[in-house]
Amino acid sequence: MRAAAGDLSIPLEGDLLYSPAGERYSAIIDRILDQTQSGLVLVTSFADGEGKTTTAANLALAFHARRISVLLAELPSRRPALEHLFGSTPSGSGLESVLSGRSKLEEVLCKRNDNGMMLAMVSSFNPEPERLAPGMELQGMLDAVRGKFDFAVFDGPSISESTGISDLARAFDVVLMVVRRRSRTRTDMNAALRLLDHPRSLVILNG
């Protein structure tokens, strides 16, 4: 396990956790805790660019601020984004190597220097995100995460990007769908929710 390096420029850092924005994330955590006391949270959206990566990172920071054991992870997608927030993974290999069986989970986990929050990033571009269909590797990785952390917040692929999002969502305890204001119609949102078809679906409005 190595510490993550890089410039951390996400909204909720340090004292900002106690800002009005931090209170909003804290309220969202309360809604999640109403659904389950521990588990895996998948953050997704209808399309890219709606704010799911930032939302996932801030949720993980909010969990961490509450002294809840949490992992911020990223599932392979066409646009890995955690590197832009936390810098590249020190080991050079990411979560995609765990899914391909080349590495173990402990080898790709990294810890932030400042607050000790655990991260599992994707190190390179994954041209085939469809391989995220829950197979033995994905399920094994999720089981391993579930055994190590109380909560794990996964920045997942967008619904329009992944055809197997429905099967992927069933592997998680809670699914959070981020909707950007003035970006999606209610028809799009309802279609996405029907596609997810998850019993614990929550919707977050960005904006």
Next chain:
Amino acid sequence: MSDAVGTLLEVLTFRWKLASVVYALSAGLVFLLSGRMPREISWQNRVSAASASPSYAQTLPAQVPAAADPDPDTPSATLREPDQSTPPFPIPAGDETNMRTAQRLRAAIQQLHVRVRKDMLERDLIIEQQQKAESTPLPVPAAAPPAVPESQPMRETAAEAAAREQVNADRVNLKELRDRYTELHPDVVAAREQLEQAEAVLANIVASRPRAEPVHHARPAPAIQTESMEQTAAAAETLARTRRELALALNEVERKIAGEQVELNMLEAPLADLAHLPAASAPARRPPASQPLVLPKSSVAANLASQAPYPQELSETATPQTPAVALPLGRRLLWSFALGLLFSAMSIFLAEKLDGSIKSAAGLQAALPAGVLFAGIVPRMKRS
């Protein structure tokens, strides 16, 4: 209140590109178009259009020569722009000034009506005198006076009888024509001249009739007979002169009435354009029904026809000229600014109405299907 302002600011923030584009386009378009707005039809052009109407053109006097085609032989000739100094009643912009102009026109029309009625009365008087003069037969040399018993009564020759018959026939003909036409009708004029000629012929025949042979037992009285004939000829000449003077006077009155009618039409034509103005204290444009003003059109036409040749043979209706003029720059800018704002606001409103996207947490919660929870709102994050 703060929510409304916040919503407005949010909408403006979200739609500022659309609003800017619409504002720039609409303001620019308004600015360009306001530089070429058609001018209001000026009074000069209205005079031109009015003069082109057939009724007005028929009575158009020679005082408005510029409004008509100078060459009546050219069938496709059009009306020229009226001379700037020709229309006698320029009506400036502004209802107040137009009111004063209309009142002045109505007063002038009223005075003209009075003059026309007076002239018509004079004409009726002349016609009455003329009819009396026409009904008076020309004096012919009577039979020898009783003071000359030795003279035999004068015998009527065949030529004299024929001339007298011709005179009677001409009188009947003239009377019939007068019942149908006025004194200015060509047939009436011709019949009157024919009657005068016949009467002159008859007078000559009577004057040159040979004396009857004196009887032996009576002596002729040549001096007395010559004196009687001279008196008769003088009376006939006086009567003929009176008739001619009456005809001239009648012609003069008819001409005067026709001129006044033309002037009346000139005054009423511009007044018709001011019909929208209130006429509270204005006099009636037409004489009352008890004194109808009826001018024989034939007399007017004959009067016009007898005058100098008119150039107003209209072959085509004039079209009012409406050249484009530019508004003042300040007003154009003001209109552009105001209409640009209006159109941009309308575009924002329309775009908001047509936009079916999720705009608020309330809208999102209302759209959520059953079993899906609303987790909350996170601060707005820019797109990566």
